[in-house]
Amino acid sequence: MLLPAMPKSWYLPTKPHKFCPGCGHGIVLKALGEAVDELNIQDKTIFGFDIGCSLLAWDFFGCDSVQTHHGRTTPVMVGIKRSRPELICVGYMGDGGGYSIGSQHLLNAAVRDENITLVLVNNTNYGMTGGQMAPTTLPGQKTETSPFGRDPETTGYPTKGPEFIAAITSDSAYVARATVSKYKQLKRYTKNALRNQMENKGFSFLEVLSTCPTNWKTNAQQTWNFLEEEMESTFRLGELKTPFGKGVK
Amino acid sequence: MEKIIGETKKAFITGNEAVAWAALAAGADSMFGYPITPQNEVMHYWTRISPQYSRSFLQTEDEISAGFTVCGAVQSGKKSFTATAGPGNVLMQEPFGMAEAMRLPLVAIIQQRGGPSSGTVIYSQQEVTLTAYGGNGEGHRIVYSTSTHQEIYDYTIKAFNTAWKYRFPVFVLGDGYQAKMREPLEMYDPEDKGIEMITPYPLIGLGGKIGVDREPAHFCNIYSMEEELYDVVMQFEQDYEAMSRDVIEYREFFCEDADIIILAHGVVSRAAEDAVLILRDMGIKAGFFRPITLRPFPGQQLRDMLSQVKPQKILVAESAMGQFAKLVKNEIYGENIPLETLFKPGMGIIDHDIVEKVRSIF
Amino acid sequence: MSLVRIALAGEGGQGVQAIAEILAEAAYHEGKQTIYIPNFGIEQRGGVSIAFLQVSDQKIGAPKFYKADVIIALSERAVARTAMYSDENTLFVHDSGFDPSPEDLPPVSKQVLGLPAIEIANTKLHTKVFNIIIMGAVIGLTNVVTFESAREALEHKLASKFENDPRLRELNMQALEIGKKMAEESLWEGVEHNA
Structure with a gap:
């Protein structure tokens, strides 16, 4: 049997991984794994995994890692990075952890220009707890806690994380949004988000649009359509802030 | 270890100042905190004195963050602490819970104020249950309840050693009176009293080549099966019982x-x-x-x-x-x-x- | 010396905490046991500020007390606020610049005494040494520390200010002395009056 090549920094004893079929996490984690390999930072990278589906990756990498509480990965990474600046600290979280319960940590870490990298996976719902409405749920989108569709009149509009982070960070911060449907771009942005920390430039934030067919209750075609059409028309892809120059490979 | 006090000396200071000096003398590398009365002067003294000894401070966005940054700092192998009170102690129960679950050598100074809610900023002994048994766990914590400035100094130093030796979160439970009043005490460097301070060690960022020299260090606080969690908690209980004989005072x-x-x-x-x-x-x-x-x-x-x-x-x-x-x-x-x-x-x-x-x- | 309990109260900015701290330091340097605790509320500046000071030759227990040996209240509100700390053994002192209303004064006390501290500060010295006059008065009333150690503690506490402006030293030391004498004289008058 021919298996696709796994990044060297993935931890084989914990594979195959525990994500649902059709979930985008595996793609984000692959981009992260390849970026860590290519930047040759496996031995000094510390991953922090938030609660939510993100935590299923707590032993995913052949890197030291800490699974934290819901929303609290950011302060744990801040504590580690400030204590051991030589380590590369990467927080991995979902939209609920980052934009809702952990938003005060995200905002203040960004304002303080903490030299850490945060990768936030946006799949427009709370996956692990069974598909509730998230800050990123699209208007009209049905979830377990918005069964008639999200009504912006009563629950507001989707949170645009990178736009908000870009507005409050320093010039040397890195802020971008990628998607699991454009792998080359995703990997390039992931590398940039890590390089920015390696070069001590400051806060680095990457949101990745991702899929959740289990809770979206979609088939493969519908899943991809929702990602590429519905989500991308609300959440625009690209580098909002980059000290490396846009489009640099 | 670096001498902070030099020759053992008498001092006439507040309890909060005694905490800051004791933490320095104990070799604390960093403090993370958020303002709340009556512990504020712990931060005030720490931010003034600690830079001379290359120790660090961060005023975080809230107490939740202060507790979790301390969790990160101790995981990376540094002696770190925080101080709080009242509603701040309530918020810190979340990180204290993680410290319990992951056996992190976190040290926290609690200066009790009146409750419930915002209560008073003055004094109480109403944070006993919270400090000893707060959180959704079994209270696998060590709590020293002090009564004099000398004890605040002695037990703050001891807290770091107890935390790093047994790997349970350790609390020095004071109160607003002890925080704010002035009374005499003796300050010293631990080694001058024959106290050997434990050298902190990292749990992550262990160096070496992963996959060649060692396996990766993975830490979690959530489990898929009830049997897994049961075994973990029972092991904690056993360890807790075993260390109790040496720790009880x-x-x-x-x-x-x-x-x-x-x-x-x-x-x-x-x-x-x-x-x-x-x-x-x-x-x-x-x-x-x-x-x-x-x-x-x-x-x-x-x-x-x-x-x-x-x-x-x-x-x-x-x-x-x-x-x-x-x-x-x-x-x-x-x-x-x-x-x-x-x-x-x-x-x-x-x-x-x-x-x-x-x-x-x- | 047996335990002496003093409550000093005034408006925020009248400097009662500063003098309680200096007195406590003076007692500490005399080798006495002492505890000073400020009342601290949610206001940074407004409101009545109270300092609780205890001095003794023996170890002191609880940091607070219910009844004071001496209460010094420097404003009308401070009188009302501290009346609860007075009992039949309490010397209750207020500034004589105002007449406390009878319902504000403590129902029980050993003696109520008015001291013209504000007036003397304003007319003879300077408003900013008002609290040092009061500090001198505390010594005159209680002998809780010696005049010498109070001078030393003051010197220590205000060292940098004195360095910048040596005239301040003289002003403060004068205030301390005037306060002490004023208190001693009032006590004597009080005794005669009572007799």
Whole structure:
């Protein structure tokens, strides 16, 4: 049997991984794994995994890692990075952890220009707890806690994380949004988000649009359509802030 | 270790300043904190003194963050601590819970204020339950309840060693009075008293080539199966019981022939000791028992004393509505001694209060 | 010396905490046991500020007390606020610049005394040494520390200010002395009056 090549920094004893079929996490984690390999930072990278589906990756990498509480990965990474600046600290979280319960940590870490990298996976719902409405749920989108569709009149509009982070960070911060449907771009942005920390430039934030067919209750075609059409028309892809120059490979 | 105090010296300072000096002398690398009265001066002194010794500070966005940054710092192998009170202590229960679950050597100074809610910024002993058993766990924590500035200094130093030796979160439980008042104490560098400070060690960022020299270090606090969690918690319980023998501390005062035993902790013990002397002058044989560690509680020691002394009554005095009394009752279940109480939630207790209470029941 | 309990109260900015701290330091340097605790509330500046000071030759127990040996109240509100700390053994002192209303004064006290501290500060010295006059008065009333150690503690506390402006030293030391004498004289008058 021919298996696709796994990044060297993935931890084989914990594979195959525990994500649902059709979930985008595996793609984000692959981009992260390849970026860590290519930047040759496996031995000094510390991953922090938030609660939510993100935590299923707590032993995913052949890197030291800490699974934290819901929303609290950011302060744990801040504590580690400030204590051991030589380590590369990467927080991995979902939209609920980052934009809702952990938003005060995200905002203040960004304002303080903490030299850490945060990768936030946006799949427009709370996956692990069974598909509730998230800050990123699209208007009209049905979830377990918005069964008639999200009504912006009563629950507001989707949170645009990178736009908000870009507005409050320093010039040397890195802020971008990628998607699991454009792998080359995703990997390039992931590398940039890590390089920015390696070069001590400051806060680095990457949101990745991702899929959740289990809770979206979609088939493969519908899943991809929702990602590429519905989500991308609300959440625009690209580098909002980059000290490396846009489009640099 | 770096000398901070130099020659052992007397000082006349506030309890909060004593905390800052003790943490420095204990070799703390960093403090993470968020303003709340009455602990603010711990941060104020730390931010002024610590840079001279290349120690760091971060004022975080809230107490939740302060607790979690300390969790990160200790995981990376640095001695780190925080200080809080009241509603801040409530918020910090979340990171304290993670420290319990992941056996992190976190140190926190709690200067109790009045509650519930914002309460007062002044004083209470109402954070006993929260500090000893807060969170959704089993209270696998170590809590030192201090009564003088000397003890604040001594136990802040000791807290770092206990935390790093046994890997349970350690709390120094003070209060607003102890935080704000000035009284004399002796400050020293631990090694001058023969105290060997434990060198901190990292749990992550261990160096070497992963996959060649070592396996990756993966830490979690969530489990898929109830059996997994059960095994973890039972192991903690076993470790906790095992270390309790070495960690438990208490004080007895005139208990041997006592007809009434007064139980108090923290700053109220000062009033209780004075009350014992006054009562003895009046011809009432009073004694005093004080747990210094509220967790683990000196339960066996208390029972042993009671069965030996056979007092007619016990009086529990505290500045709360029975939080400490619950700990006591839990430990002496089955003893057949009438238990009287003097509860003044959020209010100071002085010797006079205890003397009057004893006279009214004796 | 047996235990002396003092409550000093005034408006925020009248400097009662500063003098309680200096007195506590002076007692500490004399080798006495001492505890000073400020009342601290949610206000940074407004409101009545109270300092609780205890000095003794023996170890001191609880940091607070219910009844003071001496209360010094420097404003009308401070009189009302501290009346509760007075009993039949309490010397209750207020500034004589105002007449406290009878319902504000403590129902029980050993003696109520008015001291013209504000007036003397304003007319003879300077408003900013008002609290040092009061500090001198505390010494005159209680002998809680010696005049010498109070001078030393003041010197220590205000060292940098004195360095910048040596005239301040003289002003402060004068205030201390005037306060002490004023208190001693009032006590004597009080005794005669009572007799």
